[in-house]
Amino acid sequence: MSAAIEPSWSLYYASEPQLSASGQKTWITRSANVVVVVSQVVAGTELVRESNPDEYMLLLPPGIRASVQSDDQSVDAAPETLTILPPGRTVIKVLDDGLVTRVFSVRAKDLASQAGNGSVYVNGAPSVAPLEDWPAPVDGFRIRNYKLADYTDPKIFGRLFRSTNLMINVFERKTDRRDPRKMSPHSHADFEQISLTLEGDFVHHLRTPWTPDSTAWREDQHLEVSSPSAIVIPANLIHTTADVGQGVAWLIDIFGPPRMDFSLQPGVVRNADEYPMPAAR
Incomplete structure (x- = not known):
């Protein structure tokens, strides 16, 4: 899709x-x-x-x-x-x-x-699940x-926090660059991601999946940005981001409502004890 x-x-x-x-x-x-x-x-x-x-x-x-x-x-x-x-x-x-x-x-x-x-x-945005509050x-x-310094643990992915309606991943500020052999292209089925860059230079790599209609196929995009800037990544769009250049790089990912996949992983959401998940889960 x-x-x-x-x-x-x-x-x-x-x-x-x-x-x-x-x-x-x-x-x-x-x-x-x-x-x-x-x-x-x-x-x-x-x-x-x-x-x-x-x-x-x-x-x-x-x-x-x-x-x-x-x-x-x-x-x-x-x-x-x-x-x-x-x-x-x-x-x-x-x-x-x-x-x-x-x-x-x-x-x-x-x-x-x-x-x-x-x-x-x-x-x-018909491809996006509606905003629904959590408890x-x-x-x-x-x-x-x-x-944020209290939530630095290299064994836990990112620094994820949620509220009743939002989720934010405040990555650490870093000076070492991402290994180009360890990228993570992926897509989200029914929610969008906002990636906000507050320091440094980045390349957002975007790929539109092929469908049976070849007239809708598109070339990959490699968007080079400085900071501050933001990109909104639609549902189903394959994406990954790399920090480039020199100096400090700082990236934040934002979602709404909270992501269930992250929330189901023990310890990943740092304030999960304050914000319950929906009762069905």
């Missing part, structure tokens, strides 16, 4: 932001179920959600701190942390100049409607902050 929709990419370093305001520039990219919001901000910028319908995530890079508030909770988020924010009103006050990433579901309609690649989804966290909705 070929991909029902086209892959799309956003080169934030070479394109105008979707939102510009005093103290910030914001780029927005969406998939069928997820919205990624990357903002270049100055210290003191407040990122406010007056009434967000569901949970969302905040990723802070090295050197960037933030104060995160909900109606009944306040958390100081250190650099190199992932924070899950509850539904409702939240305020993120960024305390340093730099780039911050937020990840929402498409229920944040005001953001989804402003995505730079929004035209891809004007007719929906609420065992101790209720609240701000949850994870220091």
Whole structure:
């Protein structure tokens, strides 16, 4: 089966932001179920959600701190942390100049409607399973902050976290390059993947599977990108990514809803004890 929709990419370093305001520039990219919001901000910028319908995530890079508030909770988020924010009103006050990433579901309609690649989804995404919430966290909705350095274990794949509606894999920042003899081309049957690059240079390798209709066959794509940038990989599209060049490389993979295949592997999802799987599993 070929991909029902086209892959799309956003080169934030070479394109105008979707939102510009005093103290910030914001780029927005969406998939069928997820919205990624990357903002270049100055210290003191407040990122406010007056009434967000569901949970969302905040990723802070090295050197960037933030104060995160909900109606009944306040958390100081250190650099190199992932924070899950509850539904409702939240305020993120960024305390340093730099780039911050937020990840929402498409229920944040005001953001989804402003995505730079929004035209891809004007007719929906029939190849993608719909967004369905997983069970609420065992101790209720609240701000949850994870220091990423505490989850570095070479025996466990990536650094996967899930909420009721999203899953993120925050790979470690690295300076050694991927072995070109150990790539991992694969596809996903009914969900999309957003790969966000925050540091370094990468090549995204994409292959459209052949179908009986040879007129629909396409050449492989080898998309070379710098950072920050994002690519949305449709369901059924064969893909793999390699870091190239010199220096630090940092890649994040994002999904919505949480992936069951990862969740069924013991120990792989680092906060699985806080977020139950659906009862059928």
